Amino acid sequence: MPETLLDVEHLSHVFRLSKHAHIRAVDDVSFQLHRGEILGLVGESGSGKSTVARCLMNIYQPTAGVIRYQGVNILDRREFARNRKMLETRRQIIFQDSASSLNQRMKVADIIAEPMHIHHIKPPRGSLREEAAYQLKYVGMDASYLDQYPSELSGGQRQRVAIARALSMEPELLVADEPIASLDVSIQAQIVNLFKHCNQEHGFSILFIAHDLAMVEFLCHRVGVMYRGRMVELAPTAELFGDPRHAYTKALLSAIPYPDPVIQKNRPRVDFEELEFDREGAFTEVTPGHFVLQEDRR
């Protein structure tokens, strides 16, 4: 049994829009992330994936639930304060929009070195600049980019810089919030390969949020499916793609294009706009490691 790195129990988060209107962005979500694992989180936009990520990073204070990182309850103020430095160095987040997650007025070298600068870490490779160059090289860019501004880079390059910034702290957990959603397909593949490399060579654990199922199938060990704030299914990748149990997962999988025009044309299409999927029931383990949200049949 691999070590549990992150343990999320009954996480709920409600946004209050006004006195009368509020949105349950995340509703009773539980899952675990093991060390050295890539866990995918898929679902349509607005299903609460990013909110989960932000709760994990302490950006939002969730309404209910417990999040434990290596046994530390990060939602408890006192425990968080005690382990603050550890959490800030070992968890890192990568955002979807690389254009807005990098400060337009800072040079690449400064962006990558920012976390080390904050924590006054002595760079293992001499100067902060050399450290930045090393990280940049690791993500596949050469040192000539060090003095450029984010606006001078392409989307893929910017995302690499964001990854390099996250990796500079040698984190244990990388939360990637739709890191490939705004990139071209060919660049997406490069970035996904980079993640895979990070995971295989260095053992980073990754929470990978996406809505591109093909990429998730290729990259992740396990996949959780979210629908309107609830986790409806969680299973090892092969099992989820081979034997989906929840109606929503099935519908989602039917949206993957099949690489044969004749078959693709004749497949039934699901219209998501009109469908209302089951969101009630308990999260039950149907086969070992395969959880589905379903009515209790006992």
Place this chain on the structure above:
Amino acid sequence: MGLTDQELFTPVGIRQIPEKPAGKQRWHHGFPWISAALMTIIVACCMGAELLMTKDPTFMDLQNCSVAPNAEFLFGTDTLGRDIFSGIWYGGRISITIGVLATVISTMIAVVYGAVSGVGPVWLDTLMMRFTEIFLSVPSLLIVLFLQAIWGEANMLSLSVAIGVTGWAGIAKVIRTEVRQIRSSEYVLASRCMGGRFFHVLRKHLAPNFLASIMFMVIMNVRTAISAESTLSFMGMGLPLEIVSWGSMLSLAEKALLTQSWWIILIPGGFLVTLLMCITNMGNYLRKAANRKESNL
């Protein structure tokens, strides 16, 4: 068919994009050279007042009161017999110093206040902004007046502080709006996730972003402060007569009007307005330059 081909085929609904001159626009495009030069000259002369002064500007030559400009008194003398030519440079230094000092004070208050209000929770922000509105609603002259009354006799420092603490609200509001806009942008979130504390985020991320937009206001604040100094001193609520500044020189105007000594009013005022005008032009240039850069991002 009176229409030419040209007229017939002029497309409707296509925006006319003015052609840009070839090559990159250089930084000094539209730079107000004249204003900059004039300002430099005035400021330099005031700073080196001792080299230019022909008389002691505070000496009251009672035999030469209200003398029109002549060879000895280049700009004439005021109703107390002080040489205006020397007073312009000597007093200008005080006026400019007060303007700069007051602006530094305003800006420092504004940055901290605006940033705290911008990143603070909603209730604090509402409270602080409500306070600025009330603050702005009290005529600033009155506040200066009160402060002056508390400190008793005005001197350079007290007047600067008094003007400074009344002039921060506008800048603070702009900073607060800017900070509100960028505080939930992802690079600020990222910095906080990495462990960046308030002052780190302020220095590294927030300040560089709002500096461009307050630069114009800061320059204009110098203008307002110099103007305020002269107005207050003229009203008899700023610097006393013994301390020569452009404002206190003008406070003799009422006596000057009786004797029709136009030079006492027009000469210091002319310098004052010229300097204010130069500052305004520089400020406008800075604002345009900042806007241009931002739209290129």
Place this chain on the structure above:
Amino acid sequence: MMKQNLLLYWGKKALVFLVSVMVLSVAVFYISRLAPGDPLMSYYGERTEKMSVEEKEAAREKLGLNDPIHVQYVRWLQNALKGDFGISYKYKQDVTEVIGSRIGNTLILGGIGFVLTFLGALGLGILCAWHEDKWPDQLLCKGGTLLSCIPEFWLSLVMILVFSVTLQWLPSSGAYDVGHKHDILNRAEHLILPLTVVVLEHLWYYAYMIRNKLLEETRADYVLLGKAKGLSKKKILLGHCLRNSLPSYISLMAISVPHVLGGTYIVEKVFSYPGIGTLSFESAQYHDYNLLMVLCMLTGIVVILGNLIGGIINERIDPRIKAAEVTETSEVTWD
């Protein structure tokens, strides 16, 4: 439901107004009492210096100056709510009477100045927008920048120097000549110079604002549509662009009340025009607490009202302002 919401909306605005006024009154009261200087001087004038310590003490007791400030404030508030604002130490009259005799003058000067500025700026702004970047526009913009740099008091001085002292066309001070209190022509003559200064000082800024607002509007897509439909320039600019930019201009004018008012006060002082402005300066100089208090409150209320009205108009025109407030509440909090 709608009606209830509306009630809540106005209730909130009224509450904001009341709280602002309260805070203002406390602040003014405290600051004015903390300032050094002897209010007895304004009450008894020269006699104060000859008074013995006991006499002074008795006088203070009589005027209620010996109590702690908060006691004085509560007393003032109680009386004020009954409509009794106390007497002016300097004029030995009811504060309301002193102000009543002056406020008309300020209302005439400030009111006419405000309306003239408002209308003149509108006209000039349209003129500039019509001739964008041609010589009238450039001339007006340059001239406006220059005028906006001239402090009010100096412009007033130059006006007096030119028109009263040198040319002797117009009177330089007061609201009317002795014995001509009810002579409207005489009053108007006295009003010309101060009014000119008030209008000139502010006209340009607002004209510039409306010019920019109009030009911004002309960049919008609906103007192209209008052009494509064959509407004339006049119709587009006056019928559509102006109508769209007018509400924000009106709200700007409402917010700008303190500037015009402050300017009026200075102008009053230079021209020795017997209005609220000169009275304010006097009352502050002579520590005439009761008078100062009411004057500050009066000015403050006008300004707060102006801000409030401007804000309401803005919210009405631009629902985004409210929407932005809603989204902000769901944002991140700082620790």
